[in-house]
Amino acid sequence: MTDFSWSLLSDLAAMWQYDFMQHAFEAGTVVAIVAGIIGYFVVLRRSSFAAHALSHAGFTGAAGAVLLGVDPILGLFAFTTAGAILIGILGRRAASRDVQIGVVLAFLLGVGVLFISLYQGYATEAYSLLFGEILGISSADVWTTFIAGILVLVVFAAMYRPLLFTSLDEDIAEGKGVPVFGIGLAFMVLIAAAVSISVQVVGVLLIFALMVAPAASAARLARTPASGMLISIGIALAATWTSLFISFYLPYPVSFFITAITFALYGVVRFATR
C-alpha cells in the first residue's frame, strides 16, 4: 500500500486504484444517505433506543445465519424486521417503548451469545458484525446495498407526509385521522432495513454513529425538516468519506474515525446551540 504524501489529489488517486476502496466508498455513500435520512426521523420520533435494539437483534440473526451456513445478511434482515414488527406492536407510543424494548433486547442478545458459543471458530465473523467491515465489501454487496437503499428511500418518500406529522405531533396527527399505528409500524420496518445495510459499515455496536449522531446534530440546527435531512446526510457523508480516506493511510479501523468525527461534530453543535 502507498504512503501518505500530503499531496491530497495524488493520495486520493492512489487510494482509488484499489477495488476494495472503491467498493467501500460506494457502499459507504449509500449507507450514509439512508442512515442520514432515516436517522433524522429516528431522532424526531425519539426512537433511537429502538434503532439500537434492532441492530442488536440483527447481530443475533446474523450469528444464527452463520451457524446455519446461510448468508449473514439474510439473518440480519430477518431478525431486525421481526424485532421491528414486535416493537411496533408492543408499544403504541414511541415515548413509552423503552422498557418493552429493553426486555426484548436483553432476550435477543442472550440468544446471540448462545449462537456464538455453538459455533466454533466464530470470532472473526462476530467481530465484523459488531464493529463493521466496510473494507471487506464485495461488488455484489455494493449492489445489494444500493438496491436495498433505493427501496428504503422509495417507501420512505411514499409515506413522508403522514410520517412527518406523526413524528412531530402524534396526538394531533391521530386526532386528524392519520393512521399513527400503521405509520409507526411501517417506519419501524424502515429502521430495520436501514440498520441492516448500515451494519456493514459501522457494525451493530456503533450504529449510533451513523444513524443517530449526525441526525442529532441536524435536529439542533435545522429550522425545516428538509434542511434537517440535508444536514444529517451531509454530516454522515462527510464522516464516512473522511474516515475511509484516513483509514487507508493509518492502521486504525474506519468505524473508529466515523464515530470520532460524528461525536466531535455533535459536541460542537451541542455547545454552539445552547
Added chain:
Amino acid sequence: MNGRHGSSVIVARDLAAGYGNAAVWKDATFSIKKGEFVGILGPNGAGKTTLFRLLLGLAQPERGEIEIFGEKPRRGNARIGYVPQRHAFDQELAIETLEIVRLGACAGTWGFDLPNEVRRERSNALAALKDVGAEHLAHRPLGQLSGGEQQRVFLAQALSGDTEMLLLDEPLANLDIRREGELVQLIADVVRSLGVTALLIAHNINPLLPFLDRVVYAANGRVATGTPEEVLTSETLSSLYNTHVEVLRDSRGRLAIVGAEEGHLHHD
C-alpha cells in the same frame, strides 16, 4: 336556547362512554349549536377528554348515539380542529413554529413534500398565525416558546384549513392568570369572528365565565348541560354529585364550588 346561534352541530342522546369496562358517564343527552362557546367542566377522571375522543371518532360510545355535523363521528374529519392536552415540546428540536402549523395540512395526504406545495402550505400557515396574532413567532423554534405562545400556535394550527369546530383540551393549564385571560379572550374572538363552535375543557371556570354560552359538566358518572346560569347552581351540582354542593359567588362574580370533591375548588 340562544337566538343568535344556528342549528345543532353536536347532538347526544342517552350517550354512555367509558374505557375498558368502566362507564365514565352515562345517560347524557344534550345538543350544542353552531357558533357556541362551550366549557367542558368537571373533576379529573370525569371523562371530559373521552367526549373529545368520541367526537374525533377515536372511541366508540358504549350506548346511545352521538352526531356531529349531522353524521356519526369519523376519523380524520377535516371540519374539526383539535388541540390535545400536551406536555412540553422537545426543546432539542430547532424546527420552526411555521412548520408545525403547516403540519396540519399533511393530514390525509401521502407522498413526499413538493416545493410548490410547501410554499403554498407555508403561506397558509403564516396566515393562520396572523389570525391569532402570532406571526412574529413563525420562525422561532416551538420548544423555546412560552406555554401561552405555544397554545396560540396550536390554536392557529387547529384553525387552518376548513375548521368549523375547535376541540381544546385544557389549553389554560399551566398558564398564569394574565395569559389565561388573554388566551380565553382570543379564543372567544375567534369563535365570534369566524363563526366556529368551540368546546374547551377546563378546570377553572372563572376565566371562561364571561364568554361561555353553554356548560357541559361531567361528574359522578353523569353529565349536566345548560347555560352557565342553569348548570352552575347549588341545586344542579348537588343533584349531579348526589351530595350537598354549594356554589358561592364573590363580589366580582367569580365562582367557588364547595363540597363537590376534596381539593376540587374553582378559584382564581
